[in-house]
Amino acid sequence: xxxxxxxxxxxxxxxxxxxxxxxxxxxxxxxxxxxxxxxxxxxxxxxxxxxxxxxxxxxxxxxxxxxxxxxxxxxxxx
Numbered sequence: 001x002x003x004x005x006x007x008x009x010x011x012x013x014x015x016x017x018x019x020x021x022x023x024x025x026x027x028x029x030x031x032x033x034x035x036x037x038x039x040x041x042x043x044x045x046x047x048x049x050x051x052x053x054x055x056x057x058x059x060x061x062x063x064x065x066x067x068x069x070x071x072x073x074x075x076x077x078x
Contacts, residue, residue, distance in 0.1 A: 001018070006065060029073070030067075 002009045024042045031048035047070055052063040 002064075026074075 026043045029046045052059040
């Protein structure tokens, strides 16, 4: 389903503490019930988006739509 959205997901999350991620300005969390990372100087935004895991394709699509709208709004804000 992510491919339909143009997202090439490899199924392997990356940690923001890897060398690949430097100079992080904003961290967006989605209420995933895990400890949120702390990056000194980074702005933290918590969207509290319900996890669609195990709830079927329709709920997953709704979650993708919520994320899309929030990302667009954030980009406009920035």
